[in-house]
Amino acid sequence: MATTSLREGGPALKSPYDFPDSPLSKAVRQPLLLGVFLDLQDRHISDHPTSNSWTFDYNADIVRRADELGFELAFSRTQWLPKGGYDGEASLDAFIALGAMAAVTKNILLISTIHVLYGPLHPLHIAKYGATLDHIAKGRWGINIVTGHRAIEHQMFGWNRIEHDKRYEMAGELFDVVNSLWAETENLTYEGKINQWKLENAWITPKPLFGRPILVNATGSPAGIDFAVKYSDLIFITSPGGANIESALETLPAHIATIRAAAATTGRTVKILINPVIVSRDTADETNAYLRAIVEGMTSEPQNRKFFKNYDSDAHAWRGRKDDTQKQGYNLGGNVEVIGTPGEVVEQLKALHEVGIDGVQMGFYDWKVDLEHFAIKILPLLKEAGLRVD
Ligand SMILES: Cc1cc2nc3c(=O)[nH]c(=O)nc-3n(C[C@H](O)[C@H](O)[C@H](O)COP(=O)(O)O)c2cc1C
Numbered sequence: 001m002a003t004t005s006l007r008e009g010g011p012a013l014k015s016p017y018d019f020p021d022s023p024l025s026k027a028v029r030q031p032l033l034l035g036v037f038l039d040l041q042d043r044h045i046s047d048h049p050t051s052n053s054w055t056f057d058y059n060a061d062i063v064r065r066a067d068e069l070g071f072e073l074a075f076s077r078t079q080w081l082p083k084g085g086y087d088g089e090a091s092l093d094a095f096i097a098l099g100a101m102a103a104v105t106k107n108i109l110l111i112s113t114i115h116v117l118y119g120p121l122h123p124l125h126i127a128k129y130g131a132t133l134d135h136i137a138k139g140r141w142g143i144n145i146v147t148g149h150r151a152i153e154h155q156m157f158g159w160n161r162i163e164h165d166k167r168y169e170m171a172g173e174l175f176d177v178v179n180s181l182w183a184e185t186e187n188l189t190y191e192g193k194i195n196q197w198k199l200e201n202a203w204i205t206p207k208p209l210f211g212r213p214i215l216v217n218a219t220g221s222p223a224g225i226d227f228a229v230k231y232s233d234l235i236f237i238t239s240p241g242g243a244n245i246e247s248a249l250e251t252l253p254a255h256i257a258t259i260r261a262a263a264a265t266t267g268r269t270v271k272i273l274i275n276p277v278i279v280s281r282d283t284a285d286e287t288n289a290y291l292r293a294i295v296e297g298m299t300s301e302p303q304n305r306k307f308f309k310n311y312d313s314d315a316h317a318w319r320g321r322k323d324d325t326q327k328q329g330y331n332l333g334g335n336v337e338v339i340g341t342p343g344e345v346v347e348q349l350k351a352l353h354e355v356g357i358d359g360v361q362m363g364f365y366d367w368k369v370d371l372e373h374f375a376i377k378i379l380p381l382l383k384e385a386g387l388r389v390d
Helices: 023-027 056-068 094-104 123-137 151-156 164-183 222-231 245-266 284-296 342-354 367-384
Strands: 033-038 073-076 109-115 141-146 188-191 198-202 214-218 234-237 271-274 276-279 336-339 359-364
Touching: 023 109, 033 056, 033 271, 056 073, 056 094, 056 367, 073 094, 073 359, 094 109, 094 123, 094 141, 109 123, 109 214, 123 141, 123 164, 123 198, 164 188, 164 222, 214 222, 222 234, 222 245, 234 245, 245 271, 245 336, 245 342, 276 284, 276 342, 276 367, 336 342, 342 367, 359 367
Parallel strands: 033 073, 033 359, 073 109, 109 141, 141 214, 214 234, 234 271, 271 359, 276 336, 276 359
Antiparallel strands: 188 198
């Protein structure tokens, strides 16, 4: 990991955490960060009806509402699947969609998922697009660095899947260069050692407002954790025990300890996020009825549902789902399932916070309806529990 620009004698690299007034530094003052993990694609988990839509307008409404409610983060996924791969055919690109949301939001951080190795994208493209969005969003924009775990996606771009750990090495060299371009006071010349691009007298302006855009990656593997503690400000983790909350709470402490120990070796700040799906209604009976309706609407086995389609993946992060020694979740789409009355949801979020989770990127079964329930019934209790401060 470079700590100064790759140009000999070049400037030190700074992160948004080095600026106390950066949007990221302000966001992490919350005890528990709140975010939305949007569905910018059709996702059919169950036949139980929802108001959901993959469209930009529907998702922009969700992000505007989350911004009004004081949430800190909005993310989404991007996938590159062949015909028939999505539930329904629509899937917006998260890089463009989250970037565009900068113009319609005020405070929320907007994290665009980008498959940084596909193409390959030239570091100048990432640096220039990133600097532009950084200025439009006034330091609120960032990248979820994805290297691609599915063979079929790499093949779509014209090659066989690059080996798991090599992808992180390539992304490391790429971000040494991109970070250098963002920090540089002079032109940069560099020839890729494990990537095939070259730069000659390369220059990026404007410079990002707070050192560089926010960097994030989602991982559960040693190579991915090593990458995160060197390059990312936020690490998106999964539950090693699968989606059931009890299994998650049992298995997360050791996993989080590993990540914190890795972060201690670089001395960098890396906040830890997880993405629960929240299923809640006012009473236990209503919550159970809602859960039952969703589960009964799952008319085919999980492996036959499109969202869980078994494209070959070498991801480590979801291996816990296959661990039969752990209680399993209902396949509701989140990496942890938080199910219960408002009070029970707060208890479970508190328990996640107590095992070391710094923030939750939430998903909902029926976005507009369930986010409103969260806003009115759950958010005030989170404040009472001290997980949110004004
Ligand atoms: C919450 C979350 C969101 C993710 N979003 C995407 C995505 O949008 N597109 C994608 O190709 N991979 C996505 N991934 C997969 C990761 O980029 C990565 O491939 C996966 O976590 C496996 O990494 P590992 O093998 O280092 O554990 C996501 C993973 C998690 C946990």
